[in-house]
Amino acid sequence: MDLGLDYTGKRVLVVGGAQAARRVLARYLASGAHVYHLTGPGPVLVGRPVSGVSTPAFPRSTGAWNALIAAVDLVAVVQASPDIDAHIVAACARHRTWLTREAAASTAPVGSVTLVGGGPGLESLLTVGAMTALHTADVVFYDRLGPTDRLARWAPGAELVDVGKAPGHHAIPQRDAERMMVSAALAGRTVVRLKGGDPFVFGRGGEEVLACRAAGVPVSVISGVTSAIAVPGAAGIPVTHREVSRSFTVISGHAPITDTELTHLIGLDGTIVVLMGIGTLLQMIAGLNRLGMRADMPVAIVERGFAHDQRSTFGRLDTITALATGAGVRSPAVVVIGEVVALAARGDADASDLLYEASELAG
Structure with missing residues (x-):
């Protein structure tokens, strides 16, 4: 089913058992089409009635197939025996009715x-x-x-x-x-x-x-x-950059980060990306300061990445808490700590120019 087409008011005949055709039936109903569901004799097409869907009588002759197909705009075949399929193909060709084949939904006892x-x-x-x-x-x-x-x-x-x-x-x-x-x-x-x-x-x-x-x-x-990479990127911050940072670590700030963890992060000398870290931001920044990260380390907080109101707050380790408080920073947000932040520290609009300049200098 091509969801780019407008099926509103169109007459659609779905052929197949109710369980196997359930997704196809649901999709055409959701699209605003008038849906008819055809089941029939034999194990291939047996199914239960579907609520909200008209069920025509099963055709017993070539003439009946022709009359049914002529009355609809589209036939969607989910399941059909070779004989039934041949009737449908012939009638669709005769009346220039659209024909599509749809994948059957699982009919296993467990989904x-x-x-x-x-x-x-x-x-x-x-x-x-x-x-x-x-x-x-x-x-x-x-x-x-x-x-x-x-x-x-x-x-x-x-x-x-x-x-x-x-x-x-x-x-x-x-x-x-x-x-x-x-x-x-x-x-x-x-x-x-x-x-x-x-x-x-x-x-x-x-x-x-x-x-x-x-x-x-x-x-x-x-x-x-993952937002750990994409959201900094949306603010013009690469998590790695040649001759600036060759590693990055993603850590959850949902719970306070221990001094041992912070010490290891400082020792890696790479980019630190913190998800869910606004609630523990003050504790984390204070710990990094106390444990020896330099005070002028660039820091960014990117709120609501990719939303129309995405906002970036840039600062340094010794200023970011005051800036965040003043700006009223809230979740969802990604915190980025490291030299790569300086590549976009003048704001999102200048990020691409800064990255180009940095690559030229590094080259």
Whole structure:
């Protein structure tokens, strides 16, 4: 089904068993089409009635096939025996009715779960694999940081369930979200768990994979663009740069970072990227100061990466806390500490020029 076409008011005949055709039926219904569902005799086309979908009588002759096909604008074949398929092809050719073939949804007793990395929130950063998974989903459990503006279009007809968490507020606890996913898959549904960034970068994707495996549910992972690299990049900050930084470390600031960890980070002499670090920013900066990081080390805080109101606050280790407080910095934000910050310290608009100048000097 090409979602770029307008199916509003079009008459669409879907051929195939109800379970196998459920995603196709849902997509055309969501598109505003008038949908007719054809099932018939024999094991290939047997299925139960579908709520909201008209079910015509099964054609018993060439004339009946011709009459049925002539009455619709599009035929979508999901399942058909060779004999039935031949009738459909001939009738579509005769009446110049559009014919498309759609993939069948899983009819296994147990469905599946796919963890999908949605990237840092920009639609164009969704991968082809992510879009394919969403397109075939029966239900999508999504987070607040993932791209959701057009979720109903990317997963047409799917049930959409918000299981997102905000700082200090978990409307649906993690274990409950895992149980919901597993339960849906055990009911035979195709489940997508859409997460911001990458599922395995502080996304608790590992826990969800283990929950699925423990329940005997097939599970797969589609990686996403992580905000640890993409959001600094959106502010013109490369996490590595020739002759400036040859390493970067990504660390969670969800809980206070220990002095031992901070000492190791200083010793690496590379770029430090902190996710979920606004709540512990003061403690982290004070610790780096106390443990010997130089006071003029460049620091940036990039809020709401890729959003229309993205904002960057630039400073140094000895000024960033005051600047952050004055600016009212809030989550979601990425903190970047290191020499690479200086490449974009004059602001996002000058970032590309600065990077070019730096490469010329290094070369």
